[in-house]
Amino acid sequence: MATSSGAAGFWSYTHRDDEIEDGRIRRLANKIANEFEVITAEELHVFLDKEDIKWGDEWRNRIDTALTGSTFFMPIVTPRFFKSEECRREVLTFSGHAASLGLDELLLPIMYIDVPGLHKSDTSDDVMTLIAKRQYENWTELRLEDENSPKYRQAVHRLATRLVEILERAAEVEPPPVNLAEDVNAEEEPGMLELMAEAESALPRWGEVMSEFAITIQEIGEAAREASADMEKSDARGAGFAGRLRAARQLSEQIKEPVERMSELGVQYSMELVKVDPGILGILRQVESEGAETYESEQATEFFKAIRDFAQIGRRNMVSFQEFSDSLQRVSGLSKSMRPLTKKMRGAIQKVMDGQAIMDEWERRIDEVTG
Template sequence: MPKLIDDPSSDEVMALLTQRQWVDWRALRLESEDSPAYRRAINELAVRLSDIVDRALAVDRPVLTGIADENDEPGFIEIMAAAEEAMPRWASTAASLNVATLEFGSHMSWAAEEIQRSDAAGKAFSGRLAVYRKLRERLEKPVENISAIGSRYAAELVEIDPAIIQLIRTVADGGLDEETSNSASDFFDSIKGLCEATAEAMGGVEVFRDGAKGAAQMSKELRPLMNDLQSALQKVIDGQTIIEEWGRRIDETRGKGEIQG
């Protein structure tokens, strides 16, 4: 929107927009979604939005009367119940990713064996190209499956995140009875265990992603599939930021003595 830069005062709408928070992303138009510059900009936007939400929650809300009970915000028990219900679905998605990557790996092992046989027969690069073409066909469904899982993994994390954050805030506010506090502590222990497990697993996912990048550079036969695979795995890797934030906030809450570890 040139008017936002050149002369916003000449347009009432543009003048109004300049009074709000906005960021010039024109330089990112030609960047790939996987590029460091694009991902850094997205991360900065996410941090800004998170700060805005935190500030909004910190503002005292007016007490409203005459509102039906069904419009009341969920209490601590409802929040915990929702989180406990959502977590197994996400864990199941994470497990399905492991199964899908094993299937993918079996096809890659097949290709490595075929390349060895081709090289031994003296077919050199023409033989390898033939193997890559067959591999492309074998990988279409596995990559499609991993892409779907990666999207579901990220979407479910986004769905769970508000409940976990609100749960941690509720505990940080204090005032819980002993039984509820113990339940929250047990739940936090499971979250911390999840943080450690996923952090360890991310190393393997990053190696997997980098391997896909290398395969894409080797042959254009595999490039579209490998690009899709990299994108799916990046969604899983980016989701680790959310999980690590849970762990940080839990440690912060426990550090203040609101709940025991």
């Protein structure tokens, strides 16, 4: 049975990818674990099934208390991976904790199937950016090899050896200083209260972005309802599909500007949260280490409350944002002029959902710290 002691590897993949591959993804995890054990004479605990309660319990335990230098997170990267809310949330959660400890190498992606967007220097997908910045293992050709071939076995050995080397380096890494500001003088590093105040002051700014995002969605929704009414009137006049197409094209022209604004807001929101995530987690880790006197102080209490409130507001917004995202399926079929716009809107909503995943993790860690 796996425990929180010793090295562990959490595999993040979609079950459908593994089904299509006839179980090769799961078998690869076990082959790497076995090779690791042969090399080190120590077990690498592998967690594969996210539906197993032990996966979730051990994930939270290691994220909170035992991440330092002993826990790998290995996303199996495919086009379907980036469409999975659960997989995206796991990448964001782990990468923030790893970065806050100076242990970025513990996020070790395996490029299983090529994802073209991953190689774009200007990608606005925060999860793709996090994956692309890592030195991932390229398995795109190896997945086509016989699992018992020398080439495949040698690749498994190289990857297991790399895990051993990462663990050895990680043992010597000291957590970086907690720092949210970009222009802080190294000789005048802010104290805990300054860091909490700085993080807290950012919440209203993020709230304004969310409010503007919601207003923009409402604006687009109203335009879509007007277009729908125009189509009904067109049908009543017997204008047929030509009338519907005209209304759809008018709609696409009308919402181009708000869609662009919506996209920019989504990028602004998620990228900033990803950027400050390690700092916030570092603050929480430091507060936890300093004990009750710190986390029961007035400043800490206000800081925790501000983050909890913001996370809860975000979750309420997510309901309407998700409903809007679901409705885009109908809109995208109106005309080809709507397809790029609906794709951009879906992308913007995804970025906001990524940001919410980060906020939810902050709130969870606060609950752990204040227990």
